[in-house]
Amino acid sequence: MVGLPARGKSYITKKLARYLNWLQHDTRIFNVGERRRVSTPEMPDPESMDQTASFFDPSNKRAALIREQCAMDTLDELLDYILEGNGSVGILDATNSTLERRKVIMKKIRERAGHELNVLFLESRCVDENLLESNMRLKLSGPDYKDQDPVTALEDFKKRVAIYEKAYVPLGEYEEKNNMPYIQMIDVGRKVISHQIRGFLSAQANYYLLNFNLAPRMxxxxxxxxxxxxxxxxxxxxxxxxxxxxxxxxxxxxxxxxxxxxxxxxxxxxxxxxxxxxxxxxxxxxxxxxxxxxxxxxxxxxxxxxxxxxxxxxxxxxxxxxxxxxxxxxxxxxxxxxxxxxxxxxxxxxxxxxxxxxxxxxxxxxxxxxxxxxxxxxxxxxxxxxxxxxxxxxxxxxxxxxxxxxxxxxxxxxxxxxxxxxxxxxxxxxxxxxxxxxxxxxxxxxxxxxxxxxxxxxxxxxxxxxxxxxxx
Structure with missing residues (x-):
């Protein structure tokens, strides 16, 4: 996944994983944020870490190392699932919003899996201000802001998004020059751009993503x-x-x-x-x-x-x-x-x-x-x-x-x-x-x-x- 916070990435990944599993293709989501919030022997207790907007500031070197370690550990877990387990599809749910991060991801995948493993980048973007505001409000009930003052929490979350935006590079020019498959979803399905979709499972994902919406209904x-x-x-x-x-x-x-x-x-x-x-x-x-x-x-x-x-x-x-x-x-x-x-x-x-x-x-x-x-x-x-x-x-x-x-x-x-x-x-x-x-x-x-x-x-x-x- 690629995209800034509050762009519906987790929503999309959960629906896509549910659909592929229903079609009998073993699929798992590997969420970097969840690993960041869980204490491990290699990382400090998340309860003792400041995970407000300052934690995501690139100038915060200690936090940057923790985030990088979380991302690579999660990617290794995903590759274990595909290469050593019975998995067919692994979804890396994270922002992956910089070109450098995506290059590092591709390098590790090719080192461990060679060129036989298909990789599809899926980006979620929101240009509809009302939809973006809805997504941000929904974050207030999430694990990073649970039980906090909603006004203060929303202000902090918008600061976090602003930090990501400074280094954000959307999918497009680099991926097209290097013949890399990708799907770009705008406003959670209002507009979908597909580039060089290859392979049966990628085609199934593309077909499904063209056909869902956020409208409330029974x-x-x-x-x-x-x-x-x-x-x-x-x-x-x-x-x-x-x-x-x-x-x-x-x-x-x-x-x-x-x-x-x-x-x-x-x-x-x-x-x-x-x-x-x-x-x-x-x-x-x-x-x-x-x-x-x-x-x-x-x-x-x-x-x-x-x-x-x-x-x-x-x-x-x-x-x-x-x-x-x-x-x-x-x-x-x-x-x-x-x-x-x-x-x-x-x-x-x-x-x-x-x-x-x-x-x-x-x-x-x-x-x-x-x-x-x-x-x-x-x-x-x-x-x-x-x-x-x-x-x-x-x-x-x-x-x-x-x-x-x-x-x-x-x-x-x-x-x-x-x-x-x-x-x-x-x-x-x-x-x-x-x-x-x-x-x-x-x-x-x-x-x-x-x-x-x-x-x-x-x-x-x-x-x-x-x-x-x-x-x-």
């Missing part, structure tokens, strides 16, 4: 209502909803309408309770991507409802008003195809196909059902890739009405789950999950349907867990 994920095949225990198929499934569909429509209105009210409250100078508790001014009109009213966000092409999914979304919701059906959201085992129960599969049953039980993630059209979880990940990229690109709210395998894979992406957790997540019928992308990650809430009251209720401190029945 992403809802649920399975279809109870179907006739669910009642009989059959997998796959294309059955209708049961009467209970129809009841679920009606409640889902009412609850989403309620949540949509409530979200708009919260955004308006946030708009009217932002301050400058900042006050205790403030972290960011109103999002520059979501501003009120001349009458101080927030714009009405569009709301998309996406279903699969299967009847049980389509019928779950049938009560949404087409005038208020943009509904689409897409085959990418279809349930995992069980091949020759479509329409069977798990018990009948165990009896008729014991060898296949054992193979799937041993490794569900890599197992693929036999027969025409048979799929596995890696196939679901691959066909959901365009869905993920579109969800990152769009600024509208979205409800996805899918199936067990689809819900598992989508939640695994947004929650950054490990690969061994994907195929066994417990995502029962009757659960509704809400995800709100934020600058620091993704806010996550889960709601459970109550059949008797015909409403959804939030589950406090909810954590995704492994399903008790590991064959589903």
């Amino acid at each position: 992403i809802w994920i649920t399975r279809h209502g109870l179907s006739m095949d669910n009642v009989s225990g059959k997998i796959g198929g294309d059955s209708d909803l049961s009467s209970e499934g129809i009841q679920y569909a009606k409640t889902l429509t009412k609850f989403i309408e309620h949540a949509r209105r409530e979200w708009d009210m919260k955004q308006l409250h946030k708009l009217t309770h932002s301050h400058f100078p900042p006050q205790p508790g403030d972290t960011t001014p109103p999002n520059p991507h979501y501003q009120p009109n001349d009458n101080n009213e927030l714009p009405q966000k569009s709301f998309c409802v996406w279903t699969s092409m299967l009847k049980r999914s389509i019928q779950t979304a049938q009560f949404f008003d087409d005038e208020e919701y943009d509904s689409k059906q897409m085959r990418m959201l279809d349930e995992l195809n069980a091949g020759i085992m479509e329409g069977l129960t798990y018990s009948s599969i165990a009896e008729a196909h014991p060898a296949e049953y054992a193979l799937r039980k041993k490794d569900k993630l890599h197992y693929r059902y036999p027969g025409p059209g048979g799929e596995g979880y890696l196939d679901i990940i691959n066909r959901l890739r365009p869905v993920i990229v579109e969800l990152e690109r769009m600024e509208d709210h979205c409800l996805l009405v899918g199936h067990r395998s689809v819900a598992r894979v989508l939640l695994a992406y947004f929650r950054g789950l490990k690969r061994e957790e994907v195929a066994d997540l417990d995502v029962p019928i009757g659960m509704l999950y809400c995800l709100e992308p934020k600058p620091y990650g993704v806010d996550f809430k889960a709601y459970k349907w109550d059949k008797n009251t015909e409403w959804f209720y939030e589950q406090p401190n909810f954590q995704l867990k492994r399903a008790e029945d590991d064959m589903q």
Whole structure:
């Protein structure tokens, strides 16, 4: 990474790492700032070091040596991960804002890894003053300024940025003269410049980075209502909803309408309770991507409802008003195809196909059902890739009405789950999950349907867990 402080570097690295890991490419972030804040035998206790703006002044020789040591130690750890471990991608999260620092980095990489290891520089720049102010305010709740007076902290942080700016050299002329691949992101995706992107993983990163934004929005994920095949225990198929499934569909429509209105009210409250100078508790001014009109009213966000092409999914979304919701059906959201085992129960599969049953039980993630059209979880990940990229690109709210395998894979992406957790997540019928992308990650809430009251209720401190029945 390259860029001045408060330019969204950590935000970008976390999203990129989550995406590449979800695609099954082992990726880790190596943050130089975190190492700087952690005491080691070679370095003084960070609690005893002055880490205000003066710590980042080049004239502070002692601090400069500590920063350089942190950067090189972190780079060595990254290279160990790639060269000696199982890593595919290592991301060095630091400012790397001077040409000299980038030259030192390249020298060490070539000394240890030769010319076979692909290196991609990714720079984040902010020219939008409102966005930059938002990023700086967000830093006030970070580890360097936690529990400090917000006005004093913001002033100190701006001094730190000014010190970096004196020696800052953006990517461009030197990299182009030396045929070095790089991506330059301006205002976290408003504009993207790519130069000589080489290699499969670099191309995947470039494609992803072209398609995300900072707009606040809600992403809802649920399975279809109870179907006739669910009642009989059959997998796959294309059955209708049961009467209970129809009841679920009606409640889902009412609850989403309620949540949509409530979200708009919260955004308006946030708009009217932002301050400058900042006050205790403030972290960011109103999002520059979501501003009120001349009458101080927030714009009405569009709301998309996406279903699969299967009847049980389509019928779950049938009560949404087409005038208020943009509904689409897409085959990418279809349930995992069980091949020759479509329409069977798990018990009948165990009896008729014991060898296949054992193979799937041993490794569900890599197992693929036999027969025409048979799929596995890696196939679901691959066909959901365009869905993920579109969800990152769009600024509208979205409800996805899918199936067990689809819900598992989508939640695994947004929650950054490990690969061994994907195929066994417990995502029962009757659960509704809400995800709100934020600058620091993704806010996550889960709601459970109550059949008797015909409403959804939030589950406090909810954590995704492994399903008790590991064959589903």
